[in-house]
Amino acid sequence: MDLSTSGVALLALVAVVVFLLIYIVAGSGKSKRNAILIVGRSGTGENKSVGKTALLKQLKNNEQPKYGLLPSLVVNSAEINVNGKPVRVMDVPGMVPSLLEDLLDSAKGIVFMIDSSEIRDNARRDAEILHDVLTHGSIMKEKIPLLIFCNKSDLIASSSPDAVKTYLERELQLIRSSAVNAVETAGGTKPKQKEFLGFEEEVFRFEHVPNKLTFASGSVIKGNIDPVQKFMAETAA
């Protein structure tokens, strides 16, 4: 009698330990921040793409694919060597916004790509995505660093990072107040109240955001991506 109960107890203990191990192994991946995300708007028919996948390919292979690129349907992921350490970089397709929301929880740093030659026409859409990124979950609370990379600086019509900053600030000024005043969603639990960017009484400036924001320009096809590599080195450390 004694033996069987102790046997059962031992079995139960082993089972509990095994389950705990499985839970830890499975659960540890859930909320760990271990990747750098490349995000940005998707090119539509009239507007060209910003170059997220191109940046990833440049980081990975130091060259662009010979036959070019098409819009991404899935996340592209790669391990990039930064100062000897492998860093996971994920290129999130711009056309599938649902993917971005799931991945933002695992972001250690975010590279936000902008087409600096077409910022005037697309500032609104760029600002909307940037707003969604900044107000998502705990991005502001945990002060995840962002690099706003103004791509296509090799083109004559490209704007400087300061001009891009001004365009985005102007659009974000309008977007932020309407986001918190948006209509509720139908059914299900009420979504968490969105954070308000910046300060209510003052006009929006990027300095008001607690995250570390860097504005830089470069050109992926010319291989000029030093700001990205610098950002990765700083974030991975």
Place this chain on the structure above:
Amino acid sequence: MIYQFCIFDRGGMVLWMGKFEQLTKVSGSPMDLLVRSVLLEDRAGATNFACRDYLMEWKFANEYGLIFAVLYSRIYKAHYAGQLLENVKTEFLSQYGETIKGGNYDKLDLSPFSSTFRIIWKRVEAASNAKPQEATPVEQRKVVKPITETPVLAKPIGRTDQAQPVIEKKEQPFSFGNDAPTAPDAQAPRASQKMTKDDLLKKIMARKNKGKSNEPQSAAPEAPVKREKTKRLPSENKSITKAAMGALDHSTGGAEDEEEQQVERVRQQFMEAPASDYDLIPADESELNDDTVAEVQDDSKVMSFFKGLAGIKELTKEDLAPALQKLQDQLVGKNVAVNIAEQLCNSVGASLEGIKPGSFSSVSRLVRSAMTDALTRLLTPKQSIDILSQAKSVKKNEKRPFVVVFCGVNGVGKSTSLAKVCFYLQQQGLVVHLAACDTFRSGAVEQLRTHARCLKAELHEQGYNKDAASVAKYAITTAAKSNADVVLIDTAGRMQDNEPLMRSLAKLISVNSPDRIFFVGEALVGNDAVDQLTKFDSAISTLAPPQSVPRHVDGIILTKFDTIDDKVGAAVSMVYATGQPIVFVGVGQTYMDLRKVNSKALVNALLK
């Protein structure tokens, strides 16, 4: 006549591309358009995709994550395109399949494949020229056109069924001696045209008398005579007095006080707080969804080791068919339009073919999770639906009011939704003006006037039987002068097949160039949703006067959402049909009953 052949992966990298002829008349890359319009929108189950003068076909190699696509001329069809795709796919995978499975194929040099491709192409072309051209079976001939190119008029407008036999008669082959097939048709229209009212009545009476022979014959001729002479009056044999007429006329206001009281009463009715908080899915059920998501994640981490061990054979169409059929039936049961459900299931099937499921995930679970992804992708808006910031931006940058047109078929809730949107925008501090361009339906202007009074918004109207486009134009210019922020234009409900009315809507839109065109549809609609939306969309773009920028429906407002429990399929049908997002959802009669789409809750409700 093949223009391009492309092999690319799902991440966007093009592994190999062959360009054979110069593309004309196409701006941008058609392959780009293929990915955006078809593969992303989950129309991958279709057989081909037409883009102006070109046709595209594709094949998946899902196990390798590759897509093979060919672009050829629509006029000089390449009948061998499907065979070419198949052969190239087999050859490519046999040569490079292993490297691709390995994962790192960025530096793979695929230029030698060009010569291989040319050999295969010549072989397939020769083979297809050698065998006689068989009539392609009907299902292969079906061309999936992009929604905008669907012709507006499916059936002739305004003609009764009597006229149709006449048309058929003309199209029949002219034959001298063979009267048998044409005779009945030829007789029918003539006969129906000749039949007079008396003949018709005699026929009806004869049929009636067959059953009841006791019926006195004298009653029969009396009945038709009476029917001709009596006219419809609300009260028989009473002449309408002027006082009664005045009481019936509600278009001019009564006493001021009485009016104010009435307005106050209506306002209370519209603005009362909803009795219970509207809940599509009870709160605890949505948490249930999160658990299942976590479950899948655990699955992938712990079980992937075991999955890798099992070498299960690849999934074929037959394996997927039962699960897909079950899923399709479930979707149709939730009020998704039948062909939309079919196309979605085909697309999911196409993306799963050739995948090895692994021992611990059943086919049905795989199919279900793929469908969940597809539906979430479909229902999450790809562009911003925040009209508040858009309106503010337009007012700030262009110093003019933001104009929105509400269109839809009869009785879906356009005026009510318009009032709700007006209330919402007013709460956010914008000055909203309303324009009553429903100049057809009796009471439409009064309805909008009541709303305008409740909301204290300015109404621009010119009564009935006026040209809607000019009423709208006048309203917008007046609103601009008084510095309004937003103008909401209410239009008359119209059936999607009614060409003159669709033309007048297109004219209203082209004359006034609104910033947004919202199609208002009710959630109760079934398969007709697709028809409504596609015809409205194509009418607005094709029936507009020439030299005007073609417009499309920019957003969908889904009304009467509180009446459907969890049969929310109409949302999917509408978004799939246009590719435009659902901007607002109407969940009741009061001004506060305006919501946004919660894509997670919707997908849950559909796949519960």
